[in-house]
Amino acid sequence: MINDPAILTGIVLNGTHGIYDVHTDDGVLRCTLRGKLKKAFAQANSGRPAEKFRSPHSSKISTSSQSLQKERIERRDSNENLLPIRLSVGDYVKIRRLDSTTGLIEEILPRQSELSRRDASSNAKKLVQQTLLANLDQVVIVLAAAQPEPHFGFLDRYLTICESAHLTSVICINKIDLPHNLDVDKDAELYQSLGYRVLLTSIETNQGIDELRALLKAHTSLFTGPSGVGKSSLVNSIEPGMALRTGLVSDVTGKGKHTTTGSQLYPLSGGGWLADSAGIRALAGWNIPPEELAWCFVEFRPYLGECFYADCAHLDEEGCAIIQAVSDSLIDERRYRSYQRIYTNEER
Ligand code: GDP
Ligand code: ZN
Numbered sequence: 480m481i482n483d484p485a486i487l488t489g490i491v492l493n494g495t496h497g498i499y500d501v502h503t504d505d506g507v508l509r510c511t512l513r514g515k516l517k518k519a520f521a522q523a524n525s526g527r528p529a530e531k532f533r534s535p536h537s538s539k540i541s542t543s544s545q546s547l548q549k550e551r552i553e554r555r556d557s558n559e560n561l562l563p564i565r566l567s568v569g570d571y572v573k574i575r576r577l578d579s580t581t582g583l584i585e586e587i588l589p590r591q592s593e594l595s596r597r598d599a600s601s602n603a604k605k606l607v608q609q610t611l612l613a614n615l616d617q618v619v620i621v622l623a624a625a626q627p628e629p630h631f632g633f634l635d636r637y638l639t640i641c642e643s644a645h646l647t648s649v650i651c652i653n654k655i656d657l658p659h660n661l662d663v664d665k666d667a668e669l670y671q672s673l674g675y676r677v678l679l680t681s682i683e684t685n686q687g688i689d690e691l692r693a694l695l696k697a698h699t700s701l702f703t704g705p706s707g708v709g710k711s712s713l714v715n716s717i718e719p720g721m722a723l724r725t726g727l728v729s730d731v732t733g734k735g736k737h738t739t740t741g742s743q744l745y746p747l748s749g750g751g752w753l754a755d756s757a758g759i760r761a762l763a764g765w766n767i768p769p770e771e772l773a774w775c776f777v778e779f780r781p782y783l784g785e786c787f788y789a790d791c792a793h794l795d796e797e798g799c800a801i802i803q804a805v806s807d808s809l810i811d812e813r814r815y816r817s818y819q820r821i822y823t824n825e826e827r
Contacts, residue, residue, distance in 0.1 A: 486585065490752070491570045491613075493743045499566065501574055501582065502746065508582040510574050512566065516584065520565055567593070568742040569613035569699060569754070590614055592645050594701075611742045612754055614699055619691075621651045621704030621713065624659035624679075630705070631666055635817035637703065638675070639775035643767045649676045649694055653709040656681040669811055673777050682712045692717045692749060699744065699752040718747055769822055773801065776818055778810050794819060 489503035497517075499510045512520075566572070566587055574582040595610045620637045622629040634650065641648040650670050652663065667677045676694070680687035691713065702710045714721050743755045773779045773793055779801055787798025796802075804810040 485576045487574050487576055487582070488588075489572055489574055490744065491566065491568050491572060492745075493568055494566065499584065501572060501584070502744075503574070505576070508574065508576065509580060510572075510582040510584050512584045513575075516566075516587070565610060567610040567613045568744060569593075569615060569752075571614065592616055594644060594646075612699075612701075612744075615646060615701055615754055617647045617649060617695075617698040617700040619649045619651050619695075619700055619702045619704075621653055621702060621708045621710050623654040623657075623708040624652050624663050625654060625657040627705060627707055628660075629663060629666070631813070632817050632820065633705065634670075635776075635814060636821055639767055639772060639821060642775040642777065643771060647676075647698075649678065649691075649700075651678045651680055651687075651691065651704075651713070653680045653682070653713060655679040655686060656683040669814075680709075680713065682709060682716050685716075688713075688716055695747055695753070696750045699754060701754040714753070718753070721745060721747075721753065767821075772818065772822055776814060778814065779804075779818070782810075792822065794822065 487503040487505060487508075489501040489508070492500045492502050492507065494500070497511060499512075501508050501510045566584065570590065571588040572584045573586040573588070574584050576582045590613045592614055593610045594612045594615050618637070618641050620634060620641075622631075622634060629652065638648055638650075650667075652667055667679065671677045678687045678691055678694070680691060682688070695717065702714060704710055744752045745755070747753055767775060769792065770790070773783060779793070782800040782804050785800035786793065786796065788796055791799050791801075793799050793801040801810065801815070805812055805815045
């Protein structure tokens with residue numbers, strides 16, 4: 480079967496009612512699921528809905544006496560592959576070509592990442608997660624240097640969401656041509672020092688646009704950020720006409736044109752994929768368990784597990800290594816305040 484010329488590998492671009500458009504080297508094929516897969520999904524979904532299947536090859540989670548936090552870090556770092564319980568846009572699949580335009584999905588390859596949200600049918604007893612996009616690997620978080628003023632608390636919130644979902648974040652500070660507060664440059668340096676890629680861009684002067692285009696290559700990316708910061712302008716200058724198709728334009732109203740799940744991937748002419756805006760609101764609704772939040776602040780990680788209390792929330796506890804690091808100026812105070820704000824919000 481390995482050398483069977485009728486078997487192709489592809490990526491799912493969109494899908495509704497069991498019909499999927501799959502991009503392959505031989506063009507886009509309209510595909511359905513093989514009966515065997517349909518049955519497997521139905522069984523999986525009737526089991527424990529919120530759970531993902533772990534690859535049998537993935538390392539076992541340690542249950543030794545190590546502190547919870549350390550265990551969590553190890554689990555995060557082990558980067559286990561997820562075997563999907565349902566087919567989703569962005570999944571890589573093996574398909575059997577039936578004719579020049581159609582195919583049958585034979586196999587779904589393990590996911591590297593997934594972006595999901597709570598399904599509307601979730602309740603206190605049963606959490607149903609709905610995967611919007613599989614294998615998304617990069618989120619471009621766009622802010623403006625001015626008009627509107629940048630809100631770095633918003634940025635911190637989105638960065639934690641991306642960390643939690645194992646997505647690489649690129650910070651894009653657009654409208655750098657406009658006169659702006661010099662603190663913006665200091666903030667850009669802070670995030671750079673944390674290891675984030677920070678781009679300063681302008682669609683007026685073209686500053687940073689080539690760099691942004693190069694960063695999108697070979698990735699599946701999503702643009703997110705407040706209304707009016709220039710997301711559709713940026714996407715348009717990278718790929719003319721694209722913003723219209725991705726729904727970014729209608730997102731100016733803050734509503735977006737999608738009312739349901741219809742995620743879609745678009746190929747970029749330079750290579751790579753751009754995800755449409757349906758995932759944007761999914762990101763906004765992402766819930767990080769409070770005990771995982773500290774891990775999502777990258778500069779906190781070296782201190783996790785060092786606090787006096789194993790279950791320290793790093794808010795006002797005695798012997799907290801994070802609070803100590805803040806008072807020693809090893810952790811930026813404004814970032815720590817973001818942590819406090821996000822933590823207390825999510826505890827409600
Ligand atoms: P979106 O809501 O994030 O998609 O933002 P838009 O792309 O619709 O841009 C909002 C406004 O900002 C428009 O009037 C754009 O022309 C303007 N704009 C976008 N990028 C820049 C930039 O780099 N510099 C300046 N001066 N204006 C920009
Ligand atoms: Zn602590």
